Amino acid sequence: MAKGKNKLQPIPRAAAPSAPQNAWDDLQQFSNDSATIMSNAVSAVREMASNSELNAQLKNPAEVAQKINCMARDVATYTRDHAALRERHKGRSGEAKDYNEFAEVIALAGEYDELINSFTNVVLPVVADISIAYVDASENLIVPPADDADDADTTTPV
Numbered sequence: 001m002a003k004g005k006n007k008l009q010p011i012p013r014a015a016a017p018s019a020p021q022n023a024w025d026d027l028q029q030f031s032n033d034s035a036t037i038m039s040n041a042v043s044a045v046r047e048m049a050s051n052s053e054l055n056a057q058l059k060n061p062a063e064v065a066q067k068i069n070c071m072a073r074d075v076a077t078y079t080r081d082h083a084a085l086r087e088r089h090k091g092r093s094g095e096a097k098d099y100n101e102f103a104e105v106i107a108l109a110g111e112y113d114e115l116i117n118s119f120t121n122v123v124l125p126v127v128a129d130i131s132i133a134y135v136d137a138s139e140n141l142i143v144p145p146a147d148d149a150d151d152a153d154t155t156t157p158v
Contacts, residue, residue: 057137
């Protein structure tokens with residue numbers, strides 16, 4: 001986590017490649033994990049936004065819609081950047097054959113790490129704001145249980 005600014009905690013993910021053995025496979029797994037992080041964030045918002053009952057209970061639907069549209073634009077950019085990174089190691093697998101190839105794997109892993117850290121700092125706060133709006137909306141749908149104690153006869157027979 002960077003010093004200074006308040007940032008979200010790091011998201012658990014697979015470690016970047018650290019040895020030449022299976023370096024390309026490790027990089028592919030790192031890429032897959034990064035894609036999963038992005039996909040999960042989008043899926044969570046998509047699921048909430050598709051619930052018409054929740055949408056009807058939103059306190060400020062225009063603001064939520066604006067945040068969803070902003071998130072969608074950002075996610076499209078991150079997805080495009082992720083695909084471009086993945087294209088740079090497409091078809092490569094197994095061991096890094098020499099130091100230069102391993103250095104290439106490490107550099108690509110660094111780019112994935114920068115991408116997912118940026119995604120975490122830019123997109124996930126928006127996802128959190130959207131989620132909070134939907135949680136607040138869901139509270140309006142929860143019906144409290146009936147309090148049977150008020151209706152019960154509490155007198156004791158003599």
